[in-house]
Amino acid sequence: DTEVTQTPKHLVMGMTNKKSLKCEQHMGHRAMYWYKQKAKKPPELMFVYSYEKLSINESVPSRFSPECPNSSLLNLHLHALQPEDSALYLCASSHSRANSLNQPQHFGDGTRLSIL
């Protein structure tokens, strides 16, 4: 079992649906991340939150909307997605930004998202 919990594990949605992915960690980490991973490719960074504030947005389309309601939770709100958005969405966390450069990231098992 991983220390970062992602729900749901699988999600199938139509292009007009609105859904949310959730991520939770209780390790006291203050940096949290969203990644997108296509099959047989490496993860690609989408967003970074540091102390509940958005610090990095890798030019992600606005149909993906992140939210960090508190230090343990990270959400990714989805709306009007395209078939090419089908992928594994991974959440990760690490220690605070002050010393995060030399800290590993802890990953959840991801949400496998399919857009019909």
Added chain:
Amino acid sequence: SQQGEEDPQALSIQEGENATMNCSYKTSINNLQWYRQNSGRGLVHLILIRSNEREKHSGRLRVTLDTSKKSSSLLITASRAADTASYFCATVPQLGTSGSRLTFGEGTQLTVNP
């Protein structure tokens, strides 16, 4: 964008043999990390090597770093079937606006045959 390249892309060996994977990168780094990903799972951190270190060991893992060549290697000794997974290197840039951004290489798919 991904700055790392790994080779080989795929590696198939027999149980008990050693496996070596290589990673190259393009920009100056603060540290380089290796992660393992089993099929359908998230990534698991294996080892971190800082830019001022040249070699690091953890159990059956040995990582080297050559900053002059901008390359790193991961050696897994006495491999086991359970080592079958994808292995990714990831770099963290030196201090700057990039913050805690990890940039992953393309990965090596390792298959260890029993």
